[in-house]
Amino acid sequence: xxxxxxxxxxxxxTRGQQVTLRCSSQSGHxxxxxxxxxxxxxxxxxxxxxxxxxxxxxxxxxxxxxxxFPNYSSELNVNALELDDSALxxxxxxxxxxGARETQYFGPGTRLLVL
Amino acid sequence: xxxxxxxPGPFNVPEGATVAFNCTYSNSASQSxxxxxxxxxxxxxxxxxxxxxxxxxGRFTAQLNRAxxxxxxxxxxxxxxxxATYLCVVPNQAGTALIFGKGTTLSVSS
Numbered sequence: 001x002x003x004x005x006x007x008x009x010x011x012x013x014t015r016g017q018q019v020t021l022r023c024s025s026q027s028g029h030x031x032x033x034x035x036x037x038x039x040x041x042x043x044x045x046x047x048x049x050x051x052x053x054x055x056x057x058x059x060x061x062x063x064x065x066x067x068x069f070p071n072y073s074s075e076l077n078v079n080a081l082e083l084d085d086s087a088l089x090x091x092x093x094x095x096x097x098x099g100a101r102e103t104q105y106f107g108p109g110t111r112l113l114v115l
Numbered sequence: 116x117x118x119x120x121x122x123p124g125p126f127n128v129p130e131g132a133t134v135a136f137n138c139t140y141s142n143s144a145s146q147s148x149x150x151x152x153x154x155x156x157x158x159x160x161x162x163x164x165x166x167x168x169x170x171x172x173g174r175f176t177a178q179l180n181r182a183x184x185x186x187x188x189x190x191x192x193x194x195x196x197x198x199a200t201y202l203c204v205v206p207n208q209a210g211t212a213l214i215f216g217k218g219t220t221l222s223v224s225s
Contacts, residue, residue: 043213
């Protein structure tokens with residue numbers, strides 16, 4: 001086990017609703033990254049938080065937003081849900097600003113279905 | 116060229132076979148590379164890191180060719196438990212994000 005936890009494990013929402021997904025990082029890790037994985041695709045980078053500040057963002061619209069807390073846990077918020085938002089949402093924790101060059105540890109993911 | 120591109124799958128092989136996956140990447144400045152394994156409906160898990168010309172771990176060998184910008188993963192003596200999707204991964208230039216290929220699915224049968 002990586003020590004990275006995510007909640008909830010599964011979620012069903014309808015179009016237009018808002019959702020909040022949560023992630024607790026591995027002990028000692030101060031960087032959390034969020035990825036979206038659609039069926040049959042590799043994970044796509046949404047954004048990264050380092051010490052409570054956004055430290056990079058992928059090609060996702062502003063309705064995808066996030067937070068990181070002093071204990072380095074993190075939230076992903078998605079507003080105005082669309083059908084295409086249905087995916088597995090993964091968070092990964094690591095150390096440092098350039099954490100992607102080191103090992104990132106993934107949580108089990110939250111599977112979101114938008115109807 | 117896509118940032119990270121992998122062999123299309125699926126690969127269906129019998130137990131004991133040797134199978135190789137290839138991956139190409141577009142950023143010539145990349146210094147680190149990874150292979151992740153993802154089981155059905157699970158999170159990706161790091162299989163191997165590749166920082167120089169190659170890396171070997173038991174039945175698994177990863178090789179890097181910087182001149183041609185490709186990485187390969189060789190699996191020898193395939194086991195049923197090797198059935199999974201293998202993701203080729205390269206960090207972006209800033210080191211803030213992992214860029215994943217679409218993955219190659221391996222199915223090992225008895």
